[in-house]
Amino acid sequence: MLSKGLHHYWNDIINTMHEGLIVIAPDGTIVMANQSFELLTGYTSTDLIGKPCTMLDCDACEHAIQSEIKQNWWCALFDPNHPGIKQCQCNLTKKDGTYMPALKNACVLRDEQGNPLGSVETITDISELRRMDQEIAHLSRQLNSEEGFYGIIGTSSIMQQVFDIILKVGSSNAPVIIYGESGTGKELVANAIHWSGMRKDKAYVPFNCAALNESLLESELFGHVKGSFTGAYRHRIGRFEAANGGDIFLDEIGDIPLSIQVKLLRILDSKEFERVGEHKPIKSDVRIITATNKNLEQLVAQNKFRDDLFFRINIIPIFLPPLRERAEDIPVLVNTFINRLMSKTGKNITGLSKETMGLFMAYKWPGNIRELKGALEYAFVIAEKGLIHINHLPRKVTMKSGINESAPLVAGPALTNNPLSLKKDELISALQQSNGNQSQAARILGVNRVTVWNRIKKYNLNLKKIIIS
Secondary structure (H helix, E strand, O other): OHHHHHHHHHHHOOOOOOOEEEOOOOEEEEEEEOOHHHHHHHOOOHHHHEEEHHHHHHOOOEEOOOOOOOOOOOOOHHHHOOOEEEEEEEEEEEOOEEEEEEEEEEEEEEEOOOOOEEEEEEEEEHHHHHHHHHHHHHHHHHOOOOOEOOOOOOOOHHHHHHHHHHHHHHHOOOOOEEOOOOOHHHHHHHHHHHHHOOOOOOEEEEEOOOOHHHHHHHHHHHHHHOOOOHHHOOOEHHHHHHOOOOOEEEHHHHHHHHHHHHHHHHHHHHHOOEEOOOOEEEOOOOOEEEEOOOOOOHHHHHOOOHHHHHHOOOOEEEOOOOOHHHHHHHHHHHHHHHHHHHHHHOOOOOEEEEHHHHHHHHHOOOOOHHHHHHHHHHHHHHOEEEEEEEHHHOOOOOOOOOHHHHHEEEOOOOHHHHHHHHOHHHHHHHHHHHHOHHHHHHHHOOHHHHHHHHHHOOOOOOOHHHHOO
16 A cells, blocks of 8 residues: 555655656656756756757766677667666756766666666766865865965055955956966965955866966866867866856966967856857856966067957956065064974974074065975975074075075175174084084074174183084
């Protein structure tokens, strides 16, 4: 009695499922689809029933290769030698032409003689899972970046102005372009624009435009359909499709070829694009954030960048200052990076010596924050504990810039004009390391030999006792 009742309400039962479900006949015809499948794909039962399942354009379907030595099975799943069960991740094409990332479970139903009666497929939309994976990855990267403004470290007035602009553009859909030298933190600014803005609950897709050649770049940005070119074995969701509803960050926008610039202009104007190998327009509602370390106006004058695209992306410019123009931020940056490196390495390195901090303040940092961070990472490898001294730094940082790269950098006015900055214990430590060699001790401390000699006299040090100890 119960089984008869269940059979009577079978359609109601399957329509309560959260997953999409379709039943496919042995010839590949769709014979049933539940309501969840309709909601997921945008197709109605009328659109589906009686139509071949290939209309869904699943990029994981196992179409048999027709040949004289193979059985004439339209799908390998129905082959008697196939286990008849398959689970995979795939991309289904929805009615509006967009791709839906899905987890598909397929099972062939057979009679007592093993003949296929059809197959049942359940479809789970995993697009939200992919978005959550992306957010988790972002949060993981931010675990060590909790200080400052969305991971951006800076207390100078010029950086406070940048933070203020970031907060204001977050409530806008207008394109943003970030100008700045390499290593100034343009990617962090783009992250902050997204996570402080009204699209923060949607996708954030970063991409470096200089990473790929023209053909691969087009596929990465706009996606491609299976078979559109050699090696295109599956559908690919492009960055613009993945960012639908959210923000896309295009770093190194000045390196994009002219042919791709035309397509970017179309997206900005009409919010439409076409996948590689397909001529069906796809809608994508994204806010574009770009960044460059190049002079785009100069590229426009050289006909290397389209002027119409330049005017479309240059709506809200943000200018990131180089580190040499915000030297007052160096101490807080140093403290932040040292704390992170101490936590990561377990080394008891407490900070910079006064001479080293003076060098950091005087150095021009052509590689900006990235170079500063790299110098400290190098120092953490060389130094054992205590303070970081000048001899613990990379050679490039300790050399005179543009004068004589083979000559050690003497401590400069801020240091040599302040002889009291050389502490007695630091001097003794340097003399012990150099076995009493005053020239070598001077190099260790980043000062000249005369300063070392004067300090030995000032502190009335006995070199023999220092060497023996």
